Amino acid sequence: MPAAVATVGLTKAFGDVVAVDGVSFEVEEGSVFGFLGPNGAGKTTTLRMIYGVLRPDSGDAVVMGRSVTRDPRGVREVIGVMPEDTGLYPRLTAEENLIYFGKLRGMEESELRERVRDLLTRLSLWEKRFTLADRLSKGMRAKLTFARAVLHEPPVLLLDEPTSGVDVMSAREIRGMMREHAEAGKTVVLSTHNMWEVQKLCEAVAVINRGKVVYRGGVEDLERLTGLREFEEIFVRLVRGEITA
Amino acid sequence: MRLWGRIGSGEVKVTRGLGLAGYGIPKAAPVVVAWKEITEALRDRRTIINTIVLPVVLIPLAMAIPILMVSPKTTPPVVELVLLDDGGAAGRLASAISDQGGMSLVVRTGRVNTSAEILGGRADLVVVIPEGFTANLTSGLTASVDYYYDPFSMKSSTAISMVSAAVSRVEEEIVSERLRPLNLSLDYVHPLVEREFQVTSTGREVSPEVVVGSMMLPMMVGVIAITGAGTFALDMIAGERERKTIEALLTAPVGRLSILAGKYLAMTFFSLLAGLSTIMASILGLILMAEEFSAGLQVTGGVGPSGIGQAAAAAAAARLIPEGVNPALVLAGVVVAMILAGLTGNAVIVMTSSFAKTFKEAQQYLGATMGVLVLPMVAVPYLPPPMMGPLRLAPVTSIAMLVRDLLVDPGNVAALVESFASSVIYLMLLLIVSAKLFGRESVIFG
Numbered sequence: 001m002p003a004a005v006a007t008v009g010l011t012k013a014f015g016d017v018v019a020v021d022g023v024s025f026e027v028e029e030g031s032v033f034g035f036l037g038p039n040g041a042g043k044t045t046t047l048r049m050i051y052g053v054l055r056p057d058s059g060d061a062v063v064m065g066r067s068v069t070r071d072p073r074g075v076r077e078v079i080g081v082m083p084e085d086t087g088l089y090p091r092l093t094a095e096e097n098l099i100y101f102g103k104l105r106g107m108e109e110s111e112l113r114e115r116v117r118d119l120l121t122r123l124s125l126w127e128k129r130f131t132l133a134d135r136l137s138k139g140m141r142a143k144l145t146f147a148r149a150v151l152h153e154p155p156v157l158l159l160d161e162p163t164s165g166v167d168v169m170s171a172r173e174i175r176g177m178m179r180e181h182a183e184a185g186k187t188v189v190l191s192t193h194n195m196w197e198v199q200k201l202c203e204a205v206a207v208i209n210r211g212k213v214v215y216r217g218g219v220e221d222l223e224r225l226t227g228l229r230e231f232e233e234i235f236v237r238l239v240r241g242e243i244t245a
Numbered sequence: 246m247r248l249w250g251r252i253g254s255g256e257v258k259v260t261r262g263l264g265l266a267g268y269g270i271p272k273a274a275p276v277v278v279a280w281k282e283i284t285e286a287l288r289d290r291r292t293i294i295n296t297i298v299l300p301v302v303l304i305p306l307a308m309a310i311p312i313l314m315v316s317p318k319t320t321p322p323v324v325e326l327v328l329l330d331d332g333g334a335a336g337r338l339a340s341a342i343s344d345q346g347g348m349s350l351v352v353r354t355g356r357v358n359t360s361a362e363i364l365g366g367r368a369d370l371v372v373v374i375p376e377g378f379t380a381n382l383t384s385g386l387t388a389s390v391d392y393y394y395d396p397f398s399m400k401s402s403t404a405i406s407m408v409s410a411a412v413s414r415v416e417e418e419i420v421s422e423r424l425r426p427l428n429l430s431l432d433y434v435h436p437l438v439e440r441e442f443q444v445t446s447t448g449r450e451v452s453p454e455v456v457v458g459s460m461m462l463p464m465m466v467g468v469i470a471i472t473g474a475g476t477f478a479l480d481m482i483a484g485e486r487e488r489k490t491i492e493a494l495l496t497a498p499v500g501r502l503s504i505l506a507g508k509y510l511a512m513t514f515f516s517l518l519a520g521l522s523t524i525m526a527s528i529l530g531l532i533l534m535a536e537e538f539s540a541g542l543q544v545t546g547g548v549g550p551s552g553i554g555q556a557a558a559a560a561a562a563a564r565l566i567p568e569g570v571n572p573a574l575v576l577a578g579v580v581v582a583m584i585l586a587g588l589t590g591n592a593v594i595v596m597t598s599s600f601a602k603t604f605k606e607a608q609q610y611l612g613a614t615m616g617v618l619v620l621p622m623v624a625v626p627y628l629p630p631p632m633m634g635p636l637r638l639a640p641v642t643s644i645a646m647l648v649r650d651l652l653v654d655p656g657n658v659a660a661l662v663e664s665f666a667s668s669v670i671y672l673m674l675l676l677i678v679s680a681k682l683f684g685r686e687s688v689i690f691g
Contacts, residue, residue, distance in 0.1 A: 073500070087489055096267050099268060101493075103267070105497060
């Protein structure tokens with residue numbers, strides 16, 4: 001299976017601080033890939049380099065065969081992004097937030113209408129379609145942000161903590177759609193602190209600590225290797241350097 | 246199309262109209278971005294009220310209310326005429342003052358406490374015709390007419406103008422009567438006649454209205470267009486960063502220049518809206534002032550203290566366009582200048598916002614920047630003619646000069662081209678720098 005996302009030696013420094021230091025990993029097409037690490041480890045910076053809002057100091061990321069350093073716009077065409085902050089426009093309605101991004105992605109009017117209706121209905125937001133985004137609950141905002149990421153049915157989804165601080169019902173809906181996305185042969189790169197979510201959804205993970213990848217491989221491999229069943233325990237030991245793989 | 250509505254729970258709902266409008270707009274990225282920016286800005290009620298609605302309502306009121314307060318048509322001044330002389334000349338003057346009209350006249354024949362009358366608010370002006378008035382005039386001497394008034398009251402000034410007009414007429418009649426036995430006319434005592442000849446580059450005479458217009462309009466166009474969209478522009482740049490919406494926006498496959506172009510489209514829309522609405526409101530205010538003053542001037546016979554004269558000249562600015570100049574040309578020129586001024590101001594706002602992490606910080610930078618931008622425009626009407634040429638090449642001021650040239654010397658194509666070209670060149674430079682700054686990593690992520 002070819003790699004949907006491949007990073008090679010991605011490096012980024014802010015002044016004297018090296019936030020990401022030679023990060024390399026591959027994500028198999030049609031899989032859900034967990035990108036894990038403690039706060040400040042460099043997860044968000046790495047994702048930002050992959051979706052092209054930060055330029056790497058060195059290295060590259062290739063998404064569906066398109067290089068982010070040579071063809072950043074080409075990469076943005078094949079990805080859907082849910083950034084750390086929702087980035088919803090507070091004075092646009094739920095529906096208008098989707099229309100805006102659908103139009104920016106060049107979606108045809110009829111296709112956009114149908115997709116907006118479908119997504120808002122499936123995420124239980126149809127009744128709230130005329131509500132301004134800043135009047136929505138946190139869970140609703142998270143679902144709307146997810147809808148915006150999958151609106152144009154991208155082959156690759158990059159999700160930065162999509163269920164962080166979200167209520168159980170909303171998180172469950174988002175996870176359900178993530179799974180559906182992968183089952184449809186599309187790729188999901190998921191950054192999360194929720195280890196239960198990793199065990200439930202991810203086939204493979206990369207763990208990053210202090211800007212460097214400390215583990216990359218299958219979730220089941222890691223369980224077998226460590227003999228541990230609790231993924232949280234495995235994660236903690238990886239970050240502490242008690243396990244090397 | 247309703248912008249706002251409420252449902253029972255108190256939750257704000259927005260009409261389907263805007264949502265559907267979003268579906269229908271073309272897919273060109275700058276148009277999409279402009280649609281979104283305008284939609285969001287129109288929902289920011291506080292900014293709309295402060296920037297558009299309040300000026301439209303307050304400017305005409307601010308201009309008209311003081312005039313209405315002193316206008317003899319709406320509130321005639323109270324004049325107390327104190328006759329301490331019962332001779333014929335005194336009676337003649339009293340009749341002339343009474344015939345003048347436009348005032349509420351109270352005639353008294355005994356002494357009054359003038360200070361108490363004025364400070365007590367019972368009279369705006371006390372006119373005293375003292376004892377011996379008739380005797381002095383009959384003897385060929387001078388006689389005084391004494392005015393007691395409040396120097397801080399515009400109504401007192403108006404009353405003096407009215408009474409003074411009547412006194413001047415009576416004085417002229419007395420002089421004529423004195424000269425008649427000597428076979429002399431009034432020319433004998435008015436040997437000098439002042440004549441004025443205007444020298445303009447067009448060779449055409451201009452009215453005071455045009456003079457006032459050429460002073461006010463360039464400044465208004467520039468200042469309003471530059472500052473009018475300031476809050477909207479700040480929100481579109483610094484606000485987008487502060488609310489952290491820019492990151493998601495930049496993940497769309499759209500060039501940063503297209504996004505910026507859309508924002509400029511929306512900013513220019515608001516610059517024009519602010520500029521045109523304020524100018525229309527000012528013209529409305531001027532018309533109200535002109536109406537009141539024409540009434541006042543009719544009453545006073547065109548003679549008035551300096552404060553009234555200035556206001557009357559301002560009132561005449563309602564007729565700004567010089568004779569022989571195509572109004573459509575002036576209007577088109579004003580709109581072009583507003584677009585130039587709006588874009589220039591907005592480019593500067595984009596640049597200054599790029600150095601601010603928050604909306605508040607951007608606002609602080611903007612205050613200083615706007616002062617620098619607006620100052621040369623305010624100075625344009627007061628600078629001597631030799632400086633007009635260089636001003637056409639100065640940043641920002643060139644836009645005010647473009648409007649001034651349109652009004653003062655519309656036939657001078659070279660001057661118009663010069664100020665237009667320099668304005669466009671400065672604008673291009675500012676747009677290039679603002680585009681370089683917009684979307685930089687350090688700008689987006691601080």
